[in-house]
Amino acid sequence: MNGIGPPTFLPQLLQAGKDGLPLAFKLISPLFILVACGLAGGAVYQWFDLIMPMYGPPNTAFFFISTGFGVFIVSQILLNYYRCITVSPGNPGYVGCKEVPLHNVDRDDDYYCKHCKFVTGKDTQHCFICGKCVSDLDHHCPWIMNCVGRENHKYFFLFLFYVTIGCLYLASFSVLPFYTITYRHKRFSKFQPKHIDSGMLSLCAVLPLTLTLAVGGMMLWHLYLLGTAQTSPEFAFNCQAKMRAYKQGKRWINKKDLGFVKNWKKRFGLENNNFWYILWLFPYLYKPKVNEYNKISVDDDMNVVELGLRNNNNNKIGGNINENIQIQQRTPNSSTTIHHV
Numbered sequence: 296m297n298g299i300g301p302p303t304f305l306p307q308l309l310q311a312g313k314d315g316l317p318l319a320f321k322l323i324s325p326l327f328i329l330v331a332c333g334l335a336g337g338a339v340y341q342w343f344d345l346i347m348p349m350y351g352p353p354n355t356a357f358f359f360i361s362t363g364f365g366v367f368i369v370s371q372i373l374l375n376y377y378r379c380i381t382v383s384p385g386n387p388g389y390v391g392c393k394e395v396p397l398h399n400v401d402r403d404d405d406y407y408c409k410h411c412k413f414v415t416g417k418d419t420q421h422c423f424i425c426g427k428c429v430s431d432l433d434h435h436c437p438w439i440m441n442c443v444g445r446e447n448h449k450y451f452f453l454f455l456f457y458v459t460i461g462c463l464y465l466a467s468f469s470v471l472p473f474y475t476i477t478y479r480h481k482r483f484s485k486f487q488p489k490h491i492d493s494g495m496l497s498l499c500a501v502l503p504l505t506l507t508l509a510v511g512g513m514m515l516w517h518l519y520l521l522g523t524a525q526t527s528p529e530f531a532f533n534c535q536a537k538m539r540a541y542k543q544g545k546r547w548i549n550k551k552d553l554g555f556v557k558n559w560k561k562r563f564g565l566e567n568n569n570f571w572y573i574l575w576l577f578p579y580l581y582k583p584k585v586n587e588y589n590k591i592s593v594d595d596d597m598n599v600v601e602l603g604l605r606n607n608n609n610n611k612i613g614g615n616i617n618e619n620i621q622i623q624q625r626t627p628n629s630s631t632t633i634h635h636v
């Protein structure tokens with residue numbers, strides 16, 4: 296019987312899944328954002344309703360200092376979360392293939408995105424959820440309904456950083472009362488209210504510790520990536536290149552890696568800033584240095600070239616392809632190199 300069998304049905308099912316994935320991500324992301332805001336709001340509420348009353352009345356210096364720091368952390372979490380969602384992850388600068396004779400476009404090279412059917416920069420990856428190319432794409436994150444790319448990677452890292460600090464901070468205030476009341480069956484302090492929601496107290500102790508492990512691990516991973524001038528996909532490619540070079544008895548180096556401090560300053564736009572070591576924590580307090588990243592255009596002979604594009608205005612991707620294309624300087628085509636040892 297020539298009906299629908301596994302050999303024909305399976306590819307169709309996979310294609311339907313692939314087509315449906317962007318829609319599923321777009322539908323689920325608002326829920327994720329609501330959950331994230333709900334968790335932050337719930338933590339603030341429990342701080343005032345459950346945790347702080349066990350430590351004493353609200354008219355003490357201890358209350359003001361500890362609550363003040365907590366409010367600071369929550370404000371940083373929300374600020375960076377807002378930036379992660381709203382900042383465009385990185386416009387690669389498109390060049391239409393109509394402008395470039397097709398024989399001048401090497402489709403095997405990284406310049407050409409077969410999904411967008413445009414020529415894009417070499418540090419660009421295509422996001423299948425957004426349907427766009429993004430500069431230095433790390434991944435598409437459903438929690439921020441956005442890609443993590445060149446322009447918002449620092450906000451994403453800071454969001455993870457402050458969430459980790461916030462979780463540790465909340466846990467440092469809730470674990471001891473939880474242990475004393477639940478396991479030692481004693482009063483935590485003379486201020487402890489008569490009726491304590493023990494279920495909520497255990498949640499305030501266990502959930503932040505769990506989140507510290509999950510979010511803190513992710514934060515350390517992005518600390519490594521930003522410090523070594525890589526994205527997650529690049530890390531995979533670089534590992535393969537390293538292995539290939541190793542098998543040939545050669546040493547591979549990442550030419551984009553300028554060293555941890557220089558990479559950090561560059562990514563946060565703090566080159567030539569004497570206070571970079573503190574300002575990276577507060578990216579809204581300074582105007583970042585405009586970096587000349589490699590973008591692409593066409594030269595006089597209609598060949599695709601990389602160029603340093605002075606553009607820091609976070610334009611959304613997919614606008615007029617001719618806008619903002621100005622040749623400033625040529626940059627080397629290759630971001631990696633192999634050296635003999």
Ligand SMILES: [Zn+2]
Nearest residue numbers: 408411421428
């Ligand atoms: Zn693309």
Ligand SMILES: [Zn+2]
Nearest residue numbers: 422425435442
């Ligand atoms: Zn995306």
